[in-house]
Structures are given as structure tokens and as C-alpha cells.
Amino acid sequence: MSGTSATPSSGPVKALHLGSGAPLLLLHGFLLSPHCWEQTAARLAARCEVFAPALAGHWGGPEFSDDDYTVPTIADRVEAQLDDLGWRTCHIAGNSLGAWVGFELARRGRARTLTAIAPAGGWRTPSAAQLYAAAKFIALTPLIEFGRKLGDFPTDSRVVRRAVAHLLVRNVEDVPRADIANQIRAALHCPALRPLVAATLRGPGLADMSELNTPVRLILADSDRFLPAQTYGRRFLRELPESADRIMMRRAGHVPMLETPERVANLIAEHIYASRDHLRAV
Template identity: 30%
Template sequence: MSHHREGSGEPLVLIHGLGSRWQLWQPVLPLLRGSFDVVALDLPGFGASAAVGAADVGTFADAVTAFAAGAFPHAATFHVAGSSLGGGVALELGRRGVARSVTAFAPIGFWGPVSRRWCQVSVTAARGLGRLARPVLPALAATRLGRVALFGMFFGHPGRLDPAAAVADVDALVAAPGFAAARAAFAGHRFPGAGAGAVAGGGLVADGSAVAGVGALGGGVPVTVAWGSRDAILPAFQARRAAGALPSARHVRLAGCGHLPFSDEPAVCADLIRTTAGAA
């Protein structure tokens, strides 16, 4: 899989969401590379990685596990953070005991039929808009008002985006060969729930600050689930479902953040990853 690697320390894998690419994590990479050997991946069918067939959470988890075995040959497990689809993959890796710790930002799988369909339709519409608006996209993205109009569904503070990077992200979304298969696979994915085995104590937090008491999946894997209060793709009411399905995990509300909180609050997001990893 195509990837970017930097830093030193314990292994950490970063996994993007539907239609995205490893560059999603660029706002937090400078804050993580001093603590971790960080690998940010392009999932199969996204970014610069070729599609390889099935595009469900389990298949992606298999691919990440195989990749990590080669990238970190001396480590039996690795820390993982994921966004949206990548959050669902990260939780699956934690459920399997492959991950050393899990930080999931607005993970898929805590939806009902209506909210799942809303996610699929919203991201598909954004892809279509990106294709149609491509001739004028650089000019629109160059203005703060244009970035708010174009990217407000995904970010709490779209005005903070780098215009060139935002246009490149749209190009990656439009070009992703694995998009349709991964979107369709959403219909068959739902987090298995508390039966997967949550065992340690945690708590619901009202803001994005780091707290003690990181919860765990079965096997003692520390897990934090974070949700932006302005998430319009997977609306934050799904955070309550996540708290019910994973009652022992740490659940964090990211005030003012959107579905992709990394440019909204990079320091907070990096701190959540470090704190969760530190509980392993």
C-alpha cells in the first residue's frame, strides 16, 4: 500500500476514511513524529494505492495487518488511529487484538439505516460536486468564503484549510477507484457492539482535553472514540450509540470540530492519540 512514514518510537498506523488519502493526517503528523514511528496509509483503492477487490472493513483490516507485519517486523502489535471508515477499521483491529491501542474519530458502524444512507449520499454528492466544479475549484478554494461553501460539510473550520491541499483532496476523492465498492460495503457493516468485550473503565468527556481512565476493548486494548460536535456526515448523535456499544471506552466530544477534525484542532487530536497509546 502507498504510505508516508516519519518519526521514531512505538509503531503507529493512521487510516483515512472513504474517498480520502494519507495526507488527511498532515496537520497532526508534526505533533506525532516525536513520539511514534508513524505510517499514514492509502487504503487499497484510495490515494496512490491500487484497488484489490473487496472493500469492506474486514478486508481493509486484513490489508493493514499484513502491511504492518512488513513495516514493523519486530513489533507484534501497533497503535492505530482511524477516521470514519478508517475508524471502523481501527476498531476492528482492536477487536481482533492486532492493535496495541485504538483512537477512532467518528468511526462508521454506529449508524441506523437512515443515517448510514445519509453518509453514503453525502459523500457521493461531494464527489459529484468535485467533478462538476473542478474547472473553478482552485479559484473557489482560494477564498475563505469559497472554502466554507465547498468544505463546510466536512470541517468545523473550513477557512483554515490550505487551498492547494483541499483541491488535491477533492481530486483524490473524484479519482478513487475503490470508492463505489467501499461505499456499497457500508450497508453490511455495523460494529458488533458490547458483545465484542469492553472491560475497563472510562468516561464521557465534555471537551477535547486528555483525561485519565482510557477504556479498553476485549484483551485490554485501550480505546478512545472521538466525535466532532459539528459532524454533518456522521452526525454526533451516533456518539451516543458508540458509548452504548462500547461502555468502557473513553468517549470524547470535540467541540466545534467537523467530521474531519484534524485541521480544526490538530493539537487536541494528536493529544488523544498519544494519551490512548500511553495507556497500552
């Protein structure tokens, strides 16, 4: 393991790196950090070599240029890390922004399989869905900038922790206090907030997915309060190849790894091994 321990830490993490076996890349969502994968990664490490980096511009991640901050440039940084590991290809699981980056890496031929969990980027440009997604992040901007001035108050406050948890998960009581505190710290230490909102407004969403050759498992959450599946899952359901798995997680929110890590680990592992054995998972 590199960059952290099996127990949740409270400082920035450049990457989680643990386990042995099939190479597996885990990508976190916007404003978050590798901390959100800690419990899931620990379960997958029994069968995979797991690498979960901090994305560029996020807490613990590489620096970035404000003028060139887009999903393809984030993917460039991740691809360079894969090269450093000697991973020509790997299995990829991503959540939200991380899933969007995962689709970009799949187009580049770097993904053996892709598990996309509550993926972002499934909007047309321009569209009401695109503007609504950007508006949500714009609304968070003053709150995050104010929170940066309050020291430890945002992570120590039970009210703040519950409000943040409510955005990320369905079952707030199922998420340990330390895990939510780390997501708050990640948001407060994410300089990419404004550049990525701008990129969301001016740039395109995902390119057409119908020709993807990578085995894809799409996982939507029925209680996603941030990118509701009814709106942001439609294009994925429509465009992904018929061979792609389409799963609706019940009683789960936008970042299900925080509230049900074992369930998410099982869904990722099932997809990896079904594809390896040329079987289709149900």
C-alpha cells in the same frame, strides 16, 4: 520518512512514515488520503514511529476488486502492511472509515490502543442511519464524476474549496488552502466510491463492541456535518466498555485533524501513554 515530506505535497502519497518510538498507525477516512494526517503526524513523530498508509481503492493506495470491497478486506490490506513493517501490534488512530477499519484490526488483536475519531459504521443493518449515510455518498457521486472532467478547476476554485471544507471541518478559515486542495484531489482520484457505497448498503455495520479488550478512546465532534454525533455516535457511546474514554470535541468538524492538528495529536498521544502506564486519562 517515506512517501512524503513534512510539508504538504500535491501528489498521491502511498504512505507517510516518519519518526521513532512507539509504533502508531494512522488511518484516514473515506474519499480522503494520508494528506489529512500530515500536520498531526509531524507533531506525533517526536514520540512515535508514525505510519499513515493510503487505504485500498483510495488516492495512492493499493488496487482492489470491486466485487470484494468491504471494511474487512480493507483491513486485510492494512494488516499485510503491518506485517511488512514487522509490527505485530501497534497503536491505532483512525478517522471515519479509518476508525471503522481500526475497530476491525482491534478485533484481530493488532491494536495496543485505539483512538476512534468521528467513527463510521455505528449503525444497525438495516436502519435509517445506514441508508442516510449511503445517501450522502450517493449524492456526492455525480459531483465527483463531473469534477473529474474539469481539470484543475475544483482545486483552484475558492467556492469549491470552501464548500468541501464546510463538509469536513467547522472552522474553514483554520485550514490551509493546500490541505483542502489535497482532499479534493483525493476524492477525485478515489475509484472506491461506488463499491464502498454498495458495501455500505448491503453489508453490516460494526459488530458488537462491548467485549473489546483494547483500550479505546472515542472522540466525537460537536459540529460534525457529515456523520452527526447525535445520530452516529449513539451506538458507540452505548456499547463501548465502561473503561473506554468518551470525549466530545468542541468547535470541531468531521475531520478535526485538518483544523486543529495539535489538539488531535495531544489526544492521541495522551491515550497512548495513559494506557502504557496503566492509567486512565481524563
